Amino acid sequence: MSGWTLREATEADLPALLELHQDYHRELQAFGMPYDLKPDGLEEALRLRVRSRLILTAVAQGEDGSLAGFVVCSILRLANEYLCQGCGSVGYLNDLYVIPALRRQGLALELTGMAEDWLREREIPTMQLQVLQNNPAAHRYWQRAGMGPVGTLYDKKLVKSEENCHGTCG
Incomplete structure (x- = not known):
């Protein structure tokens, strides 16, 4: 895709990556994501991902230095x-996000290809x-990308609010 460079993220990318990840999470919640972001947890989580050898955190950067998207892929034992x-390991694509204005252009x-190559290099x-x-758009995308469903994750709320967690929820 012309005009964009794919590269591994650095700590200098954290402010922009944090903003993109918050936008990404809002979209996921609109599709039924049952998790909230911990207000003080995301930045440190992203920092650790950027530093990890077992996690690829990559960004798409424009010629003007702006970030248009990211992918996070990890190796799970x-x-x-x-x-x-x-x-004894599999690759796990944790997150993939492209800003809405640049979708459907191949980014x-x-x-995704960068994540796949990273895993292949590690013989995953x-x-x-x-x-x-x-x-449904994500389901169509992943099927076009060669992925297929294996199972279904079920979720059941067992308590009505954080107050019922008795300190075990966070």
């Missing part, structure tokens, strides 16, 4: 009793992810 195609596919045989049930 399977429980000792499992192997996936002979390997998401390029970011498969990439997994979760898609919210109420996000």
Whole structure:
């Protein structure tokens, strides 16, 4: 995609990445994401991801220095009793986001491809992810990108509010 450079994120990207991630999370909540962001947790989580060798945090940067999107992909160790195609780890695409004004131009596919290449370089045989049930555009995108559904994640609210967590929720 012309005009955009894909590269690994640095700590200098954190302010813009934080803003993009907040926009991303608002979109996810509109599709039924059951989680809230901890007000003081996101920035530190992003900082740790940027520093980690087991997590790819990459951005799409414009010629003007602005960020148009990001991808976060990690390597997950399977429980000792499992192997996936002979390997004890799988790739997990945690997050993929492109700003709305630049969607449907191939940038998401390029970011996805960067994550896939990063996993291949580490000899990780498969990439997994979760898609919210109420996000049909995401389901179509991932199917076009060669992904297929494996299962369904179910969710049941067991308490009505944070007050009922008795300190175990955070």
